[in-house]
Every structure is written in structure tokens, then in C-alpha cells.
Amino acid sequence: MGNLRFQALKEALNRQPVPVSEAPRRSEIFGKNVFNEMAMRQYLTKSSYRSLMDAIDKGSKISRDVADHISTGMKEWAIAKGATHYTHWFQPLTGSSAEKHDAFFDVEMGDAAIEKFGGGQLVQQEPDASSFPNGGIRNTFEARGYTAWDPTSPAFILGTTLCIPTIFVSYTGEALDFKTPLLRSLQVLDHSATEVARYFDKKVNKVITTLGWEQEYFLIDASLANSRPDIMQAGRTLLGHSAAKGQQLDDHYFGAIPSRVLDYMRDLENECMLLGIPVKTRHNEVAPSQFELAPIFEEANLAVDHNQLLMDVMEKVAEKHKLKVLFHEKPFAGVNGSGKHNNWSLCTSTGVNLLSPGSTPMKNLQFLTFFVNTIKAVNDNEELLRSVIATASNDHRLGANEAPPAIISVFIGSQLTNVLDELEKVTDGKLSPQEKTELKLNVVGKIPEILLDNTDRNRTSPFAFTGNKFEFRAVGSTANCAKPMTLLNMIVAKQLKEFKLQVDSLIKDQKLKKDDAVFNVLREYIRDSKRIRFEGDGYGEAWEKEAKKRKLSNNKTTPEALKIQMHPNTIKLYEEMGVMNKIELEARHAINLEEYSKHIQIEGRVLGDIARNHVIPTAIRYQNILIKNVKGLKEIYGDSFKNYGQEQLNIIEQISHHIEQINSGITAMIDQRKKANKLEDLEKRAEAYCFEVKPFFEKIRYHCDKLELLVDDEIWTLTKYREMLLIH
Ligand code: ADP
Ligand code: MG
CATH class of the missing domain: 3.10.20.70 (Glutamine synthetase, N-terminal domain)
Incomplete structure (x- = not known):
């Protein structure tokens, strides 16, 4: 063939x-x-x-x-x-x-x-x-x-x-563009964070945001990729039966990098060096043919540009090596998807990482201030954080029983949890000298020590503290980091601004000392933001139930997640912080919705095409082979042919059943697409694509994948999972 x-x-x-x-x-x-x-x-x-x-x-x-x-x-x-x-x-x-x-x-x-x-x-x-x-x-x-x-x-x-x-x-x-609001957010965060950092060190005159992204991706042979119409047009496989060997043996993660891939990485890193992208780490990821690349962190605006540039360079270098990079969050069903962890922190003009505990109690109080304020900001804006990472492709990770869930929570580890529990007990108002000494020696003072052996890592958390930075893990691998970073910067800026006002008012109105005031405000924040902290398994059903009780949002699809973008409070927040105005927000909202609908529309078309023009004809060809076989048996054995041809007859019938299901599924899906396209309202159209069109994908795929298992491998036209994932 x-x-x-x-x-x-x-x-x-x-x-x-x-x-x-x-x-x-x-x-x-x-x-x-x-x-x-x-x-x-x-x-x-x-x-x-x-x-x-x-x-x-x-x-x-x-x-x-x-x-x-x-x-x-x-x-x-x-x-x-x-x-x-x-x-x-x-x-x-x-x-x-x-x-x-x-x-x-x-x-x-x-x-x-x-x-x-x-x-x-x-x-x-x-x-x-x-x-x-x-x-x-x-x-x-x-x-x-x-x-x-x-x-x-x-x-x-x-x-x-x-x-x-x-x-x-x-x-x-x-x-x-993405950069303009990012620059605005960096500016407001610089302003708020500098004011707060000056409580602890008057020499600070600027605070920069640092970002270290971790780029996950799949790398497969270019010819194999190009032989699949779905990968070429939708960036992911829309059907294909799982390979017998996927990631169940855990033998890919951190394993030896295949030599062809290593050549690619070396070439890519060379290019990155010339372009000043400080890439440092490379390794295999969990799924077969999945890899990761991470740089040394940089100032956030530069890091965003570097990630964007890197993605271009990765594609160019891959061409040279006859490979294809897949940035899609879920190119293959049944194995892990890809994310882009955004490691985020703040650094002063004096060179201090504000999320890294220091050597003195005062420095640790500074650490706690930025640490707790960030948690509070995430708590107050959890639904917004979910919304800025919502895309059709990232929906395959968030809310689809895969890392991380669509519920935003913060993981800080048991030791820091104990610290916050202690701080929650701090006296209201002025602290006694004993209490302060006790706090400074045994709670705040111990932070650097406890963090040294902060070994408990929770891989299921979408927003985790990892020793000297927060790691926003729910970001998708195709994302422009500017989007999540703009929001995170803005909400932390707003939070720090509020903190400053509250501390100043305690100092002025209640004549509290500065650190007494800080302890008092932090205590309230710790109480108010308890619901966002979660140390358990983020994938479990139990967490979904618990999160619901805590009134945390759980928007599993993009159309649901995007809604909050147009809430009056959201617009007020962006306008108040000078990051975006109503016109800009509305424009982005419209673009997000349209992008979603178009994405599902393209996938639907491609799926219809390959199911009808590849899968069904191939299945019929195989069915004809079987029919010929059965006819032959009848010729030889007469009425007793069924003794020898019963299984063939069963397969013939199964094939017909799957064909019927696929074809009727496609017809119904096209009907729904037509209805969706007629909807003028962008939100309604996106919802129609999400809830009326997309559900057909699974059904159609199921029957195609069953046929893949039945049909003679020699005549199957679509490159199989095992071939794409295991050949390099
Ligand atoms: P992990 O175990 O999550 O891979 P690493 O220590 O390897 O952790 O760091 C992952 C990423 O975090 C890297 O890109 C690194 O540069 C970045 N990172 C480290 N410190 C900071 C910081 N202070 N601000 C921002 N990013 C940081
Ligand atoms: Mg990481």
C-alpha cells in the first residue's frame, strides 16, 4: 500500500x-x-x-x-x-x-x-x-x-x-497586544511593592517582577506529524487509539533523552544562547515524546519576550531536524498534557528576593508580608486567575481530571502552614514584649530553617509556593505568559496598596508600632484567605466537594470561565489599577470568545473530514475483504459455512455498527455547528460550541478508535499513536 x-x-x-x-x-x-x-x-x-x-x-x-x-x-x-x-x-x-x-x-x-x-x-x-x-x-x-x-x-x-x-x-x-497591559501591570506593582518594601528597608527604590517559565512540549517526527490532518490543522490528534505502552511504566520521566531529540535540544540551546535566552534545564517529561525546557529567571517583561521568541525558534530548529514541536496542551489522549509553569517572584533594587526568607526576624517579617499578601490576592481573585488561562486547548487539562484542576488553590507546605497557624493567634492590637520576642524567636525567626528542608511538594496544586517563589502551574503550554502575569501583578499590586493603607492607619490612628501593625493586618489576611489554602490531592473528587463548600469557583470550560471578565467588579479593578480600560477588556473578551468558537469549529470540521474520508472508507475496504472471505467459505462449505465464518460475520456487523454511529454523529454535529454559527451573540455561540457541538467529538472518536482496533493494520491510513509517540 x-x-x-x-x-x-x-x-x-x-x-x-x-x-x-x-x-x-x-x-x-x-x-x-x-x-x-x-x-x-x-x-x-x-x-x-x-x-x-x-x-x-x-x-x-x-x-x-x-x-x-x-x-x-x-x-x-x-x-x-x-x-x-x-x-x-x-x-x-x-x-x-x-x-x-x-x-x-x-x-x-x-x-x-x-x-x-x-x-x-x-x-x-x-x-x-x-x-x-x-x-x-x-x-x-x-x-x-x-x-x-x-x-x-x-x-x-x-x-x-x-x-x-x-x-x-x-x-x-x-x-x-499582550505587552502593553503587562508593562502597565509591572509599573503598578513596582509602585505598590516599593512602598511596602520600604517599611523594612528605606534604601529600596524599585521592585521588579521576576519570571522563570518552564516550557513543556511534545516533539515528534515531522513526516509522521504531517501525515495526520488533525495535527496539521488542529495541533492535536482528534482520534487514535492509545498505544499499548503509554506512560504507565513511568520510564520516560527524567529518562535518557533520545539521541535525535538531544541533537535538537543542543541546536536549539545554541540558538537560545546567541539570542540571550538563558536556558538552563532540559529533560524528558512524563509522557512519551514529551520534554521540558527551563531558563534562569529574568525580569518579567524580558522573560515574556524570551518565551515568545523561544517558541518561534523551537519551531524553526525543529524543521531543520525534521521534527515537529507540538505546543498544544493535550496533543494525545491518555497521556499527560503540557503546561507552562510560571515561577513568579519580586526582587528589590537592593537585590533582595521578597519571597525568600532572610537572616533576621525583620527580613522574615518582610518575607511573610509579601507571602501572605500574595495568598490574599489569589484568594480574592481566584476566579479571575482561572479566567486568564482559559482556552479551548487548556480546557483539556483544567477540569479534565488532569494536572492541575480548574479550581484555583494555594499550596504552601506543612511547615509554612504551621507558621501561619501561629500568626493567626497573634493578639489584637498592641503586642506584649514577651509575645513579640516569642514570635520573633520561635515563629518568624525559624522560617529559614524550616524552609531548608521544605521537601513536601504537591504536584497537583495549580498555585504553589516553592521555597522562594510562587509557581502558577495551571498556565497552558501555548499561552503567552504576559496574560497570566499581567493579572497576577495587578492583583498583588492592588493587595499591597490596600495593605499599606491599613498598616498606615493602624500606626496613625491606633498608635501601633510598625511591626505590631504589620502583625495585626497579616493576622486578618490569614484568617480571610484560609479557604484558598489546600494541601491535599487536587485531582480528587473529595477536593471538588470541599472546594464547593468553600465557595471556590470550579469553571471547567472556557465559556464559563470567561464570564467573570465582564463582571463590573473586574472592570472596576482593571480600571482602578490603570492596567486596562473597559473598551480594552471588552475587546479582549470578544476575541477570547471568538477564538474559542473558531477553535472548536475547526476541530469539528477536521474530525468530520478524517472520520468520513479516512476512517469510514478504510473500514468499508476491510469489511469488503471479510465479505469476500465469507462468500468464499460459503462456496466451499455450503450451509455449514457459519461454523468457520461466524467471527468474520460478527466483525462485519460490528464495522457496520461503528460506521453508522460515526456517520450519524457527524451529521448531528454538523447540524449543531450550523445552529451555533447562526447565533450572533458571541457568548451564546461559544456556549453552543462548548455544550452542543463539542460533546459529539468523544462519541465519534470512540467509534473511530474501535474501528482502528478491528481493521487490518496494513490498510489503516492514519499514523497510529504508538508510531508518533515511540519513534524518534
Ligand atoms: P522546579 O523544581 O519547579 O523545576 P527550579 O528551581 O528548577 O524548580 O526552578 C524552576 C524555574 O523557577 C526556573 O525557571 C527558575 O529560573 C525559576 N526561578 C527560580 N527562582 C526564581 C525567582 N526568584 N523568581 C522567578 N523565577 C524563579
Ligand atoms: Mg516547576
Whole structure:
């Protein structure tokens, strides 16, 4: 049989390793293609360099003259490295990054050809914004969009193009991208956190947010991937029977990395080094063909850009190695899905990690302050946190009996639980000297020690404290980290602002000492946010029941999860914090809903196509073989043919039954799709796709997968799970 599956298998099995050349020392090539401080010093005048550094550190404005200088320096640096083009590089709401290349090359009036790149081109550009999702903002305001340089994220060279990280906003100022609200959230968090950090150290004048993401992904042979219409179009398999050997032996996790994959990783890491992405850890994940890559954490805006860039680079390098990266949260049923843990913390201008306990009781009180305030912020906004990670693909993890659940809770470990239990008993009002000594010595003072052996890790928690940072684990592997980070920054900023007001008022009105006031406010927060803390098994049914009692949300699907985005309190919160206004929120809400419906629509179409055009014809072909066989038996044995052909007859009937179920399922699904498409209201349409269309997927799949088990392997056209997952 010359079908695509066997051709792909042949190609996959005959792969030759792609040679990889690695630099002997990574430190030597790190950031070579980045316009970093070293390059700036070399290519900029002292005063331009200083203006740029001020813009980065203090957010000061860059004058047009200086921009002209900087662009010239940048151009010279880029050309010296072989770049011929430049582009504004931004993150529109499509979820991938966008670029439009322009050549440096220009012809002046007359005939002189030159290389040109002015300050104007560096600072602002006007891409044709009409084809990017805008949720109606442009229609409402007839506004064009423009991109504007973000000097806090350094320019870099990708291939032969100088890429300049930018924000993307409409002419009326509304954000059309992920970066703009992120930058706003970082600013408000800096402000609130600095104020609070100054209770403990007056030298602090800035607080930055740090982010270390962990990127999970599947990597399979490109020919095998391309032989599957569902992977090509939907990024995941819509049918396929589980391989006999999946992850049940636990032999993949942290196992030896297959050599072809290792070559890919080495090549990828080399590229990352050149681009200044500080990748550090690589290993196998739980499912076969699943892997993870993690960097050293960085300032959050830079880390977000680096993750976005990494995802692009991963795809490019995979092409070279004839592999295909699957970022989808659930490419294969029956084995683990992929997430993107967001490790988050705060760091002061004096270099102190505010979520890391220190050596003195005062430093530990500072740690506790940020620790408890974060928990309180999560408690008060748990449903919102769920909503910002809601997508059709992440729904396969959250709320589908897989890590982590759709219920947001915080895990802190038993030792810190004991500390919070003690703090909850703190006296109301002024603390006695004995109580304070006792607290400082035996509760707060002991934190660093107890954290040293903080070995209890809970893998089922969606939001866990892991020693010196919080880890938001419910984020999906396809996500742009900016989305969850923007919300987390904003709610913590709001919480810290409130904390400051409360502590100040206790100091002023009740004449409490500063640390007495801090203890008092923290005690109340610990009490108020108890329901969010959960140390048990997050996957269990018992937790669902318990969470319901605690009035925690449990929105298992995206349409349900997104609802809170439009709640008046949500809009008030975003507006009050200056992170997004109502127009921006409404636009994003519309985009999220539309994206959801389109996603399910595409999956439905692809499923209908492969079930009808691959599975059913193959099943009929096999059925015909059986029919011929039975006819032959009848010819030989006459009336007693059933003694020899009964099982064949059974299979013939089973095949007919499955075909009937598949075909009628598809017809009914198409009917529901038509109905859904007629709904004008985006929310109603998304709900229709979720509750009326999607349920057919399982049913159709079930019967297709049964046929896969019945039909002769030789004629089955769709590449099987065992082939995709176990061949590298
Ligand atoms: P894990 O056991 O969860 O893999 P690691 O210590 O390996 O924990 O860290 C995972 C990620 O957390 C890495 O990307 C790391 O850089 C990041 N990380 C460590 N400390 C911080 C911090 N202070 N802020 C943000 N991210 C951090
Ligand atoms: Mg982790």
C-alpha cells in the first residue's frame, strides 16, 4: 500500500542525525545577537548610551535626536553581524509574534544607494493592523494601530533581521497586544511593592517582577506529524487509539533523552544562547515524546519576550531536524498534557528576593508580608486567575481530571502552614514584649530553617509556593505568559496598596508600632484567605466537594470561565489599577470568545473530514475483504459455512455498527455547528460550541478508535499513536 502513513513511517525510520556544532563555552556566545549593554557601549556615544539606560531603568523619555543616534548605532551593529532587514517585533492577540521585514537598503534621490535606519523607524511604525484581532476596537474608533519601541527589551538579530521589541496600540491608545497591559501591570506593582518594601528597608527604590517559565512540549517526527490532518490543522490528534505502552511504566520521566531529540535540544540551546535566552534545564517529561525546557529567571517583561521568541525558534530548529514541536496542551489522549509553569517572584533594587526568607526576624517579617499578601490576592481573585488561562486547548487539562484542576488553590507546605497557624493567634492590637520576642524567636525567626528542608511538594496544586517563589502551574503550554502575569501583578499590586493603607492607619490612628501593625493586618489576611489554602490531592473528587463548600469557583470550560471578565467588579479593578480600560477588556473578551468558537469549529470540521474520508472508507475496504472471505467459505462449505465464518460475520456487523454511529454523529454535529454559527451573540455561540457541538467529538472518536482496533493494520491510513509517540 502506498498510503501516506507508510511513506511517513519509512521516512521517519530512515532519519539521519543532523550535525550540530556547539560553542565550547556557552558563556562566550551568550547574547552575541543581542543589542545588549556591551554592544551599546561599543556602538553608541556615551550620552546616547546613558539616555537609553535611563529609559530602561527609570522609564525616562528618549528625545528624537537621541533616537536618531541610537538607531544609527543599532543599524551599524546589526549590519556588522550580517543583518539586511529590520522589523518591529510584537505580540498581537493572535497568540504568536508578528513581524514585517523592511530592508535597510534605500536609494536616495539621484542614484546613491545607502543603508538607512532612522530614529523614526526605530521608535514608531504603522503595520497594517486591520488583519490582527482587535475585538472591534478599530471598527468603533476608526483608529489605526501603531507599534512603538519598548527599550526595556533589547533588540536582537534573528537570521538576517534586526528585531525591535515593540508594543502595539491603537491611535486612540488602546492596547492591541499582550505587552502593553503587562508593562502597565509591572509599573503598578513596582509602585505598590516599593512602598511596602520600604517599611523594612528605606534604601529600596524599585521592585521588579521576576519570571522563570518552564516550557513543556511534545516533539515528534515531522513526516509522521504531517501525515495526520488533525495535527496539521488542529495541533492535536482528534482520534487514535492509545498505544499499548503509554506512560504507565513511568520510564520516560527524567529518562535518557533520545539521541535525535538531544541533537535538537543542543541546536536549539545554541540558538537560545546567541539570542540571550538563558536556558538552563532540559529533560524528558512524563509522557512519551514529551520534554521540558527551563531558563534562569529574568525580569518579567524580558522573560515574556524570551518565551515568545523561544517558541518561534523551537519551531524553526525543529524543521531543520525534521521534527515537529507540538505546543498544544493535550496533543494525545491518555497521556499527560503540557503546561507552562510560571515561577513568579519580586526582587528589590537592593537585590533582595521578597519571597525568600532572610537572616533576621525583620527580613522574615518582610518575607511573610509579601507571602501572605500574595495568598490574599489569589484568594480574592481566584476566579479571575482561572479566567486568564482559559482556552479551548487548556480546557483539556483544567477540569479534565488532569494536572492541575480548574479550581484555583494555594499550596504552601506543612511547615509554612504551621507558621501561619501561629500568626493567626497573634493578639489584637498592641503586642506584649514577651509575645513579640516569642514570635520573633520561635515563629518568624525559624522560617529559614524550616524552609531548608521544605521537601513536601504537591504536584497537583495549580498555585504553589516553592521555597522562594510562587509557581502558577495551571498556565497552558501555548499561552503567552504576559496574560497570566499581567493579572497576577495587578492583583498583588492592588493587595499591597490596600495593605499599606491599613498598616498606615493602624500606626496613625491606633498608635501601633510598625511591626505590631504589620502583625495585626497579616493576622486578618490569614484568617480571610484560609479557604484558598489546600494541601491535599487536587485531582480528587473529595477536593471538588470541599472546594464547593468553600465557595471556590470550579469553571471547567472556557465559556464559563470567561464570564467573570465582564463582571463590573473586574472592570472596576482593571480600571482602578490603570492596567486596562473597559473598551480594552471588552475587546479582549470578544476575541477570547471568538477564538474559542473558531477553535472548536475547526476541530469539528477536521474530525468530520478524517472520520468520513479516512476512517469510514478504510473500514468499508476491510469489511469488503471479510465479505469476500465469507462468500468464499460459503462456496466451499455450503450451509455449514457459519461454523468457520461466524467471527468474520460478527466483525462485519460490528464495522457496520461503528460506521453508522460515526456517520450519524457527524451529521448531528454538523447540524449543531450550523445552529451555533447562526447565533450572533458571541457568548451564546461559544456556549453552543462548548455544550452542543463539542460533546459529539468523544462519541465519534470512540467509534473511530474501535474501528482502528478491528481493521487490518496494513490498510489503516492514519499514523497510529504508538508510531508518533515511540519513534524518534
Ligand atoms: P522546579 O523544581 O519547579 O523545576 P527550579 O528551581 O528548577 O524548580 O526552578 C524552576 C524555574 O523557577 C526556573 O525557571 C527558575 O529560573 C525559576 N526561578 C527560580 N527562582 C526564581 C525567582 N526568584 N523568581 C522567578 N523565577 C524563579
Ligand atoms: Mg516547576
